[in-house]
Every structure is written in structure tokens, then in C-alpha cells.
Amino acid sequence: MLKIGIVGTGWFSGVHGKILSTMEGVQIKAVLGTTKQKADEFAYEFDHAKGYGNFVEMLDCEKLDAVYICVPPFAHGELELQLIERGIPFLVEKPLSVDLEVPKQVISKLQRNPLITSVGYHFRYRDSVKFLKNELENSTLGMVTGGWMGSMPTVSWWRNQETSGGQFVEQTTHLVDLLRYSAGEVEEVYAVFGSRSLHKTYDFVTVPDIGTVTLKMKSGVIANLSNTCILPDGDSKVGLDYYSDKGILHINHDRLEKSIGGLKSVHQDTVDPYLLENEAFLHAVRTGDSSRVLSNYYDAFRTQEVAVAALKSAESGEPVKINL
Ligand SMILES: NC(=O)c1ccc[n+]([C@@H]2O[C@H](COP(=O)([O-])OP(=O)(O)OC[C@H]3O[C@@H](n4cnc5c(N)ncnc54)[C@H](O)[C@@H]3O)[C@@H](O)[C@H]2O)c1
Structure with missing residues (x-):
């Protein structure tokens, strides 16, 4: 036992x-x-x-x-x-x-x-992610774009930059990790974050509520991950789009949608990751x-490095290189 x-x-x-x-x-x-x-x-x-x-x-x-x-x-x-x-x-x-x-x-x-x-x-345990990786192995990937667009979680620690690390570190990290898992290591990031509305609506909000991060991958692939927590409850859009010489792959919270040479198909997740x-x-x-x-902890550390590099880039206004 x-x-x-x-x-x-x-x-x-x-x-x-x-x-x-x-x-x-x-x-x-x-x-x-x-x-x-x-x-x-x-x-x-x-x-x-x-x-x-x-x-x-x-x-x-x-x-x-x-x-x-x-x-x-x-x-x-x-x-x-x-x-x-x-x-x-x-x-x-x-x-x-x-x-x-x-x-x-x-x-x-x-x-x-x-x-x-x-x-x-x-996300790594999803069967649609397995399909995604298989598809990518047989194509030349060019770009990945996507993001985590949603509302602000209500727990108090989340809205405080010092206790959550902000949306990119806390939430969008899932997509950073999926990007690394499916398209390899990130070499450099350039981030712009902003605060538009939540700090005016709620007390004690110190996290940015909009942001976009451009990532240069070691392979030469370019990616962009954006996020916002400005949306009202009930509205959300989370996922990544992969653009390759074979077509478009879109992965969201429960499936992979493929458009290969105009032919469309869907792999729905069937197991609980x-x-x-x-x-x-x-x-x-x-x-x-x-x-x-x-x-494991070592691999997740790499994901954390990318997310924290985005924070540093947003603070400094400069691109930040990742030590590979
Ligand atoms: N993998 C996923 O899909 C997923 C989904 C949701 C949350 N999470 C992660 O799980 C973590 C917790 O999120 P949550 O939604 O459960 O938050 P929560 O606020 O609901 O719960 C956090 C709990 O931790 C307790 N806590 C804080 N400091 C503690 C300490 N030092 N010792 C013992 N308990 C302590 C709090 O009292 C609270 O009960 C976060 O990092 C979040 O990102 C992961």
C-alpha cells in the first residue's frame, strides 16, 4: 500500500x-x-x-x-x-x-x-498531444501562435504579482510547456505586458491583465504566446495553432483539429490526463x-526559465536570452 x-x-x-x-x-x-x-x-x-x-x-x-x-x-x-x-x-x-x-x-x-x-x-499526458507530436515529426514547422485568454481566477493570491508570478508564469506556463514539449527549446523571448482594466475593477490587483510574448526557438521556429485575464466569466479561448508545410494544427483544451492540404479532421481526447x-x-x-x-522537476525548470525570462523582458523592454 x-x-x-x-x-x-x-x-x-x-x-x-x-x-x-x-x-x-x-x-x-x-x-x-x-x-x-x-x-x-x-x-x-x-x-x-x-x-x-x-x-x-x-x-x-x-x-x-x-x-x-x-x-x-x-x-x-x-x-x-x-x-x-x-x-x-x-x-x-x-x-x-x-x-x-x-x-x-x-x-x-x-x-x-x-x-x-x-x-x-x-497537457503532456493528453492523447491529442501525442497525435500532435506525431504530425509534427512528419512536417517542417514554421510558426506557432496562440494563447490563454480568460477571466481572472477569484483566489486572492492569484491577483498579486508577488504571490502568483502573474498570468504568464501561473497559467500560460501550460502553453509554454506544451510549446517546448512539441517544438523544442526556446532560445530567446521578448515580452510586452500591460494593465488595462482589472486593477480599476478589483482591489489589490498587481498582475498585468494583457501580454504578448514572442519566442525564438532553437530550431528556427518562431512562436507567439499571448494572454489576458480581462474577459468576463464564461468567455475563454485557450490553445495553440501550429503552421507547417503540411497544413494547420490547432490544439485546444480537449482536442486537436487538423487541416492538412484542406482536409479537415479532429482527434478528441479520450483519456483523463x-x-x-x-x-x-x-x-x-x-x-x-x-x-x-x-x-520531472528538471524539465519543468526549463519551462519556468522561459516564463520568468518573459517577466524580465517585459520589465526591461529588451529581449532576454535563455541559457541552453
Ligand atoms: N495542473 C493544473 O491543471 C492545475 C489546475 C489548477 C491549479 N493548479 C495549480 O495548483 C496550485 C494550487 O492551486 P489551487 O487552485 O488548489 O489553489 P487554492 O487557492 O484553491 O489552494 C491552495 C491551497 O494551498 C494552501 N497553502 C498555501 N500555502 C501553504 C503551505 N505553506 N502549506 C500548506 N498549505 C498551503 C492554501 O491554504 C490553500 O488551501 C497552483 O500552483 C495552481 O497553479 C494546477
Whole structure:
């Protein structure tokens, strides 16, 4: 029986908790909240789980096989470092942090103490992404454009640049990661961000609400990822368009649409990528074989580097090169 700990008692802890509770040979044993009371309330939903308000106490009291970290971007650091110190594999939700400071510390500790890690870039587990990659292998890709256009999530940490890192780091990171996974490494970024409306409508908004980032890829491909969180609830447009010598591929939240030489077809996602992500991680924890984990901490660090480079570029007004 794999004994699992969950850190965080919010929305995404719930999503992972539900999946874990349907899996054979897996028990959620411990939950960490910002207070013991919040942790107890969350843990109550799961048969064998106990709530904790202190991470060290949780790790001292339970013999955990793996821990899920589902906290906002600003709250990373000590959690990962403690787990590496104790040799406990972890799945951490994206993004790795608000910037590169904590991820660099984590990487440096991981290099000294290798450990199974997984990062929640779930797009990689979608079957439409598998089709997308196959199509791209047989074509010459020219450009990729797209973006994450939506409304502002209501949790308070999201609207604060210091606690979320802003939309590009927090949300559009999924598309940065998909771009890297499907079209290779990014060499340079140039970003323009702006604030049009949300800071006038809501209190304490310090994140930009519009932005566009041009990315030069190592292969010579040029990409552009834009984002806004200005839209009213109910309106959203999320996805990427790939333009190649074979035609157009459009991927959105649940399917891949192809137009190859004018012939149109659709691949609808059929499997739950979050389930596959969880299965791959727990398989690695059980067997030591992490070949099914499609995003580990090292790879996710590269995605974080690109997103943070965009922040730096928007601040300085200059293109920023990525160290490859
Ligand atoms: N992969 C995905 O598709 C996906 C989807 C949604 C959210 N996420 C990511 O999951 C993370 C959490 O998002 P959420 O929607 O669950 O947010 P949320 O605000 O609903 O929950 C965050 C939880 O973390 C807790 N927390 C904060 N600091 C903590 C600490 N030091 N120790 C313990 N608990 C702490 C908060 O009390 C809260 O319960 C974010 O990074 C987000 O980007 C990923």
C-alpha cells in the first residue's frame, strides 16, 4: 500500500485527492493545511487520512511513500527541500514558483540527492498531444501562435504579482510547456505586458491583465504566446495553432483539429490526463521506473526559465536570452 501525503487543502488538492482515492493500493494518509482545522476538514473526506498544521510534524509522524504539493506559487521552497532531505518522492503542481530563486535551490539539492519527481504539466499526458507530436515529426514547422485568454481566477493570491508570478508564469506556463514539449527549446523571448482594466475593477490587483510574448526557438521556429485575464466569466479561448508545410494544427483544451492540404479532421481526447499523470508518478514510486513521467522537476525548470525570462523582458523592454 502506497501511503500518500497531500500539502494544500484547496481546489487542486481536491482534484488529486479524488483521483488518488479511486486507485488500487493507494491510501491518502496525511494532509497538511495552513491550519490543522483546515487540514482536518479536508482529511475527513478520505478514509485513512489525518490532518496536520505542521509539515515537519506530518513527516515525522507518518511514513509517507510520496507527497503531493498543491500550493500557490509563492509557498514553494521549504516543502520541496524537506522532502528531498528525507528522500520522499513528490509530485508538485505547476508553476514551480513565482521566479527562479526557489527552483534553483531545489535543483541544486536534487543534484546532490536524486529523487523521483513529477510536475503537474498534464497537457503532456493528453492523447491529442501525442497525435500532435506525431504530425509534427512528419512536417517542417514554421510558426506557432496562440494563447490563454480568460477571466481572472477569484483566489486572492492569484491577483498579486508577488504571490502568483502573474498570468504568464501561473497559467500560460501550460502553453509554454506544451510549446517546448512539441517544438523544442526556446532560445530567446521578448515580452510586452500591460494593465488595462482589472486593477480599476478589483482591489489589490498587481498582475498585468494583457501580454504578448514572442519566442525564438532553437530550431528556427518562431512562436507567439499571448494572454489576458480581462474577459468576463464564461468567455475563454485557450490553445495553440501550429503552421507547417503540411497544413494547420490547432490544439485546444480537449482536442486537436487538423487541416492538412484542406482536409479537415479532429482527434478528441479520450483519456483523463490527470489520471495518467498520477498513474505514471505512482508507478515510478513503486518500481523506480520513471520513464512514464513526462515532466520531472528538471524539465519543468526549463519551462519556468522561459516564463520568468518573459517577466524580465517585459520589465526591461529588451529581449532576454535563455541559457541552453
Ligand atoms: N495542473 C493544473 O491543471 C492545475 C489546475 C489548477 C491549479 N493548479 C495549480 O495548483 C496550485 C494550487 O492551486 P489551487 O487552485 O488548489 O489553489 P487554492 O487557492 O484553491 O489552494 C491552495 C491551497 O494551498 C494552501 N497553502 C498555501 N500555502 C501553504 C503551505 N505553506 N502549506 C500548506 N498549505 C498551503 C492554501 O491554504 C490553500 O488551501 C497552483 O500552483 C495552481 O497553479 C494546477
